[in-house]
Structure formats: structure tokens, C-alpha cells
Amino acid sequence: MEESFDAVVIGAGIAGLYTALNLDPALRILLLAKGEMGGSNSARAQGGLAAVLDSQEDSQDSHMNDSLISGGFKNNTEALKILVSEAPKAVKSLLEYGVEFDCNPDGSLAVSLEGGHSHPRVLHCKDATGWSIVSKLSEAAALSRNITIWEEAMAADIKPAKNGFCLTVLYRGEFLPVTAGSCVLATGGVGRVYEYTSNSSAATGDGILLAERLGAKLRHMDWIQFHPTAFADHQRECFLLSETMRGDGARLLNAKGEEFLSAYDARAELAPRDVVCKAMLDEGIRLRDNHFFLDFTAASPAFIRERYPNIQAKLAAEGFDLSADKIPVYPCQHYLMGGIDTDIHGESSVKGLFAVGECAHTGVHGSNRLAGNSMLEDLVFARQIAEEISERGYSAPVKAGTFVPPSGTEPMPVGLRTEIRQIMQKAYFIKPDPHAVVEGFERVRDIRSQLDKGNFACTRALIEARALAHVAYAILKEVL
Numbered sequence: 001m002e003e004s005f006d007a008v009v010i011g012a013g014i015a016g017l018y019t020a021l022n023l024d025p026a027l028r029i030l031l032l033a034k035g036e037m038g039g040s041n042s043a044r045a046q047g048g049l050a051a052v053l054d055s056q057e058d059s060q061d062s063h064m065n066d067s068l069i070s071g072g073f074k075n076n077t078e079a080l081k082i083l084v085s086e087a088p089k090a091v092k093s094l095l096e097y098g099v100e101f102d103c104n105p106d107g108s109l110a111v112s113l114e115g116g117h118s119h120p121r122v123l124h125c126k127d128a129t130g131w132s133i134v135s136k137l138s139e140a141a142a143l144s145r146n147i148t149i150w151e152e153a154m155a156a157d158i159k160p161a162k163n164g165f166c167l168t169v170l171y172r173g174e175f176l177p178v179t180a181g182s183c184v185l186a187t188g189g190v191g192r193v194y195e196y197t198s199n200s201s202a203a204t205g206d207g208i209l210l211a212e213r214l215g216a217k218l219r220h221m222d223w224i225q226f227h228p229t230a231f232a233d234h235q236r237e238c239f240l241l242s243e244t245m246r247g248d249g250a251r252l253l254n255a256k257g258e259e260f261l262s263a264y265d266a267r268a269e270l271a272p273r274d275v276v277c278k279a280m281l282d283e284g285i286r287l288r289d290n291h292f293f294l295d296f297t298a299a300s301p302a303f304i305r306e307r308y309p310n311i312q313a314k315l316a317a318e319g320f321d322l323s324a325d326k327i328p329v330y331p332c333q334h335y336l337m338g339g340i341d342t343d344i345h346g347e348s349s350v351k352g353l354f355a356v357g358e359c360a361h362t363g364v365h366g367s368n369r370l371a372g373n374s375m376l377e378d379l380v381f382a383r384q385i386a387e388e389i390s391e392r393g394y395s396a397p398v399k400a401g402t403f404v405p406p407s408g409t410e411p412m413p414v415g416l417r418t419e420i421r422q423i424m425q426k427a428y429f430i431k432p433d434p435h436a437v438v439e440g441f442e443r444v445r446d447i448r449s450q451l452d453k454g455n456f457a458c459t460r461a462l463i464e465a466r467a468l469a470h471v472a473y474a475i476l477k478e479v480l
């Protein structure tokens with residue numbers, strides 16, 4: 001039986017949840033999460049959300065300027081202006097949803113300083129800001145009568161239909177047809193295309209392939225951000241030591257235990273992420289030693305307990321004491337600034353197809369995102385999209401053709417996902433390796449074609465592998 005909605009939102013991170021919650025309550029909305037509701041990058045966000053709330057000490061112009069400097073002045077200034085000016089509204093709304101940001105003793109909202117910011121303006125819920133936001137928005141979505149939530153439901157395909165779209169959704173082991181007047185992709189990042197990433201296992205770039213198949217334009221797929229301070233325990237999903245720690249006085253040390261960032265950039269510990277990561281690569285070459293450490297021993301144990309309880313607990317489980325030990329760190333893939341190209345209303349080049357959050361390219365970040373601007377982008381552009389869709393209404397019934405579920409039968413070849421990850425790690429980690437890019441691109445093109453043309457049984461693994469191959473291809477093609 002075909003299920004029919006006014007709008008379908010694919011993805012239940014902050015971007016998807018906030019879009020669904022802001023749509024006109026008269027619209028019937030389906031919200032899909034590939035795994036469980038907390039299985040997103042949003043739920044992992046630690047440091048916080050950037051917003052200028054106090055115009056005496058700080059200014060929106062300064063937030064804008066910091067974003068431009070961080071983004072190499074490649075930002076879309078129209079979109080950035082919206083981001084910065086709508087930030088107070090987004091924060092107010094989160095407070096109304098019950099998000100408990102940390103406060104100063106006088107009750108005002110506490111703000112931290114982070115790399116690339118010239119003023120403290122990052123609001124936080126200890127070191128689990130994303131989780132605090134996701135849980136409150138998820139509660140609100142579950143209580144909304146117009147929002148139907150399907151967990152463990154994967155969008156496998158989207159086809160254009162008269163008045164909208166027809167989706168194939170893999171839900172509880174079955175392929176179901178779903179129609180919707182408008183479709184919002186909020187599928188998050190692409191980190192799983194790398195061997196080492198901070199991203200959740202859901203970050204396989206599915207939305208990017210879905211958009212590409214519909215003919216939507218992608219932009220700047222090579223604008224990948226790496227995070228300088230992942231805990232160096234060589235796990236595939238890297239645990240981050242939040243950058244707010246360096247804003248709070250932590251120092252990055254080289255293999256000899258020396259502070260080195262000031263030799264590369266006057267902003268030293270507060271330089272933007274791309275600058276810090278490149279300095280680490282160069283310092284590793286200079287010393288012929290790639291070991292780095294984060295030293296937070298100057299902070300008091302009471303401060304660490306209060307501000308970074310989750311990071312402290314995670315490190316303690318690994319045998320490190322954040323207040324006494326130097327913690328081994330190394331960069332990992334973290335964020336995609338490029339993606340599905342959208343206008344300021346979040347609409348892609350395909351009418352009725354919207355994209356929001358990490359899978360979208362609004363242009364606000366330029367080539368390097370300023371810390372704390374990602375969750376802000378989720379919220380601000382989710383609202384832009386919700387307003388646009390609500391205004392259009394989309395009440396006309398969607399006319400879909402006959403539903404044909406995927407029919408492949410053969411098992412997918414093993415090892416292709418691992419191979420893609422190895423290629424990407426070698427070809428383009430912080431700086432491209434020209435030889436490995438050329439070699440990797442050719443192999444990725446073959447893998448992509450093998451996965452697209454093969455008569456493979458359609459499973460979650462196949463859908464993700466195809467997305468990874470297309471994402472890797474798009475990234476390397478831009479780097480070539």
C-alpha cells in the first residue's frame with residue numbers, strides 16, 4: 001500500500017527534526033531516520049552553537065567577519081547574513097523547546113571562545129550540546145500529531161512524479177512506496193568515505209546520491225573539513241577533544257612536547273581548523289614524527305569536571321586523566337562544506353527538492369566552516385525551508401507510476417567500501433596527494449560503475465556503498 005504525505009523529510013538530525021517541527025502543522029509530514037533517532041552527527045556535537053546574543057560586547061558583523069576569514073572569503077554573503085542575523089531567533093526557539101544551555105551564576109547564558117572566533121559566542125550544554133538539542137527536538141517531534149516518524153527506515157530511491165516525488169523506502173526489511181509533494185534531504189555528512197572520521201555510521205552521503213540521480217546540482221564536494229584534535233586511538237569513528245578546550249586554555253604540543261602553532265600562525269591555538277591541521281602535517285614532516293598531544297593540565301580538575309564531563313569520562317575509560325596527562329591527538333575527517341547546491345530557501349536546482357544541514361551547500365561556510373556554525377546552519381535554514389514549503393502548501397495529490405521494488409539478486413562484492421575509504425585517506429587527507437588522487441580517481445570510477453551496473457541484491461549495505469562510491473568520485477573529480 002502506498003503511503004502519501006505532503007512532505008517527506010529524510011534524516012532526523014537537528015536539520016531534519018527542526019524542518020519537520022517548523023512546517024505548517026496542517027501539513028502531513030513523514031520524518032525518516034536510517035537508524036535510531038540518536039544515530040546522527042548532530043547527536044555527537046560537543047562544543048556548541050555560535051550566536052551573537054550580546055550586542056554590547058560582540059556584534060553580528062564580527063561573527064560574519066570571523067566566518068568569512070575562516071571560510072577563505074569564499075562564503076555566500078547573502079546566506080551568511082541570514083545565518084548570523086537569525087541566530088538569536090534560533091536560540092530563543094531552542095530555549096522554548098527546553099534545551100538547557102549552560103548559564104553563568106547570574107543566570108545569563110554562558111558562552112565559550114573557540115578557534116576562529118574573535119569573541120566568546122559559543123553556547124553549550126556542557127560537552128554534549130548536540131545530544132541535548134536532538135533529544136528535546138525528538139521529544140517535540142514525537143508529540144506532534146502531524147509528524148509521522150519512521151526509525152530504521154532508509155530512503156533507497158526517489159523518482160520525480162506528477163506534483164511531487166515517489167520514494168522507495170526500505171522499512172523493516174520491506175521496500176515501500178511513499179509519495180510526497182515536497183522532499184527535504186537532511187541526510188548529513190559523508191565522513192564514512194574516509195578511514196578516520198568523527199562522523200556517525202549514518203554519514204555515507206546517501207542524500208547526495210539521491211539528489212544527483214534527480215539531476216540536482218552538487219557544488220564544492222572537495223571542501224572537506226578535518227578536525228585537528230581527535231583522540232589518537234586509531235578507531236574508525238574518532239572521538240573528538242572539543243576545540244572549545246583550546247579556547248579554554250588547552251595547548252597543542254608536537255612530538256617533543258613543545259607548543260608549535262604560533263610558529264605557523266599568529267592566532268596559534270585559536271587559528272581556524274584548516275590552518276591548525278596543515279600546521280600539524282608540516283610539523284610532523286619537520287620533526288619526522290607525527291605524534292601530537294593536547295595539554296589541558298593547566299585547567300583545574302573542578303573546571304574539567306564541570307565543563308567537560310563526557311570527554312573526561314571517555315578518556316578515563318581509555319586510561320587517561322585529562323587534568324594530569326597529555327592526551328595523544330591527530331586530525332580526522334570531520335565535515336563537508338560542499339554538497340547539494342541550494343538557494344537561500346534551501347531549494348536545490350530541482351523544484352520541490354530541498355536540502356538542509358550538512359548534506360546541503362548553502363555557501364555559508366565558504367571553504368572552511370567556523371566552529372559552531374554548523375548546528376546554527378541546521379536551524380536557520382531548516383526554518384527557511386519550512387517557511388517556503390508551508391507557503392506553497394502542496395495539497396495536490398501526487399500521481400506516481402506503478403511501484404517496482406528493486407529486483408537484484410547477486411551478493412555485493414566484499415571489500416569495496418574498505419577500498420574506497422583507503423583510497424580517500426591516501427589521496428586527500430588535509431592536502432591532496434596528486435599522484436594518489438589520479439590513481440584513486442580511476443579506481444573509484446571503476447567501483448562506482450561496478451556497483452551501479454551490477455545485478456546486486458538491494459540492501460542497506462549496497463545503497464550505502466553506491467553513495468560512498470559516488471561521493472568519493474565527486475570529491476576526487478574536483479581535486480583532480
Ligand SMILES: Cc1cc2nc3c(=O)[nH]c(=O)nc-3n(C[C@H](O)[C@H](O)[C@H](O)COP(=O)(O)OP(=O)(O)OC[C@H]3O[C@@H](n4cnc5c(N)ncnc54)[C@H](O)[C@@H]3O)c2cc1C
Nearest residue numbers: 011012013015034040041042047048155188357358374375
Ligand atoms: C563529533 C562531532 C562533533 C561536532 N561538534 C559540533 C559543534 O560543537 N558545533 C557545531 O555547530 N557542529 C558540530 N558538529 C557538526 C554538526 O553536528 C553536524 O554537521 C550537523 O549537526 C549535521 O546535522 P544534519 O541534521 O545535517 O545531519 P545528521 O545530524 O548527521 O543527521 C543525518 C540524519 O540523516 C539520516 N539518514 C542518512 N541517510 C539516510 C537515508 N538514506 N534514509 C533515511 N535517513 C537517512 C540519519 O539516520 C540521520 O538521522 C560536530 C559533528 C561531529 C560528528
